Amino acid sequence: MKNTILSEKDAKLIEKAIIQYGRILSIHNLAAIFNELYTDNSAHNRINQLVNAGWLRRIKQGLYLIVDSLSARSQNDISLYVIANSLVSESYITLSHALNYHQMFDQYDKTITSITVKNSKKYNFDNHIYNFSKVKKDMYFGFIEKREGGKIIKIAEAEKALIDYLYLDASFGSASLVFEKIRDHHLELDLNKLQTYAVRSGFTILRKIGFILDALNLNSEQVFNIIKGNRGSSYFTADSKLFNAKWRIYYDDRIIR
Numbered sequence: 001m002k003n004t005i006l007s008e009k010d011a012k013l014i015e016k017a018i019i020q021y022g023r024i025l026s027i028h029n030l031a032a033i034f035n036e037l038y039t040d041n042s043a044h045n046r047i048n049q050l051v052n053a054g055w056l057r058r059i060k061q062g063l064y065l066i067v068d069s070l071s072a073r074s075q076n077d078i079s080l081y082v083i084a085n086s087l088v089s090e091s092y093i094t095l096s097h098a099l100n101y102h103q104m105f106d107q108y109d110k111t112i113t114s115i116t117v118k119n120s121k122k123y124n125f126d127n128h129i130y131n132f133s134k135v136k137k138d139m140y141f142g143f144i145e146k147r148e149g150g151k152i153i154k155i156a157e158a159e160k161a162l163i164d165y166l167y168l169d170a171s172f173g174s175a176s177l178v179f180e181k182i183r184d185h186h187l188e189l190d191l192n193k194l195q196t197y198a199v200r201s202g203f204t205i206l207r208k209i210g211f212i213l214d215a216l217n218l219n220s221e222q223v224f225n226i227i228k229g230n231r232g233s234s235y236f237t238a239d240s241k242l243f244n245a246k247w248r249i250y251y252d253d254r255i256i257r
Contacts, residue, residue: 004020006055009037010046014055014066022150023066023078024086030056030064059125060087072092079147080128081153081162084112087123091116092154095168098161104185115140115156120139127191142197158185159194163201166208172237175255179212195222203227204234207249214246215256 006014017025017033027047034043050056057065063086065078081101084093099105110120111129119138123130142160145152148236156164162181165174182189191213198209199222206223224246233248240250 003098006050006053010050010055013037018066018150021219022082022083023068024059024149024151025064025065025066027062053109059083060123063087079148079153080106080112081155082149083125084130085151086113086152087130088114088116088118088121090118091132092156094143094156094161094164098164099158099181101155101163102158103179104158104188113250115168115169135167139167139201141200145238156249158188159190159192159197160240162194163188163205163209166205167201168236170235172239172252172254175208175236175252178208179215179255182212182218183216186216191218192222193219198223199226203230203232207234208236211244211247211251212256 013033013036017030023031027146030047031040031043033171034046035187036124038046047056051058051064055067057067059065065083068179080097084097085091088097093101093112093114095113096105096107096109099111100107100109111131113131113133115131115135117137118132118134120134121132123132126194142163143154143156145154162178165178168174182194194209195213198206206227210220210223213223227247230248233250236249236251236255240252242251242253244251
């Protein structure tokens with residue numbers, strides 16, 4: 001049976017680690033704290049013992065979560081946002097979890113999608129998938145910063161999360177979802193900002209947003225002033241066959257039903 005009793009010595013070190021770094025910290029941060037009372041080898045061994053006892057949990061190699069109580073060994077008491085931003089610091093959370101943050105999405109999703117300018121990666125931790133999608137630097141914008149759990153988290157604005165859906169996933173499902181969210185939340189959304197972000201995201205995204213706004217009888221003048229005169233064309237999805245001449249986009253009429 002594992003010894004799960006935390007000594008007074010270790011309890012003080014853990015408390016100091018939380019105060020100094022928060023509950024998610026690197027092995028280097030842990031070692032710096034434990035080296036105050038242990039030699040290098042002893043500190044390394046003690047950290048491993050605390051991992052085995054459940055007081056420390058590896059999120060990924062070199063990154064740990066401090067468990068406040070062994071009666072709560074999951075991450076339920078710490079934000080998914082904090083974990084995501086700790087996994088890849090140069091990233092922001094987007095798609096469903098960003099819309100959920102802005103109260104525009106009420107479904108529970110096991111996958112937390114983030115955008116990064118670093119390499120695409122995927123991590124599994126505590127029955128959640130943390131998916132990091134690499135984008136060009138021009139698309140790394142449109143997020144806010146908030147302090148949570150002693151950490152700064154970065155999360156997409158609602159308008160940018162909708163743009164990211166169209167940018168990352170050219171499927172019918174994403175197109176339909178964006179149409180639905182703009183339809184249901186256009187009074188809360190900043191439609192000028194949405195169009196500005198569409199312009200920054202390239203002609204394909206611009207055409208998609210303009211087409212959706214027109215379908216909802218919302219003002220699309222800002223994006224149309226950019227697109228008019230351009231003779232290129234885009235596809236909403238690979239299966240789109242109907243053509244809209246104003247926006248020069250092939251679409252599936254199920255998107256706007």
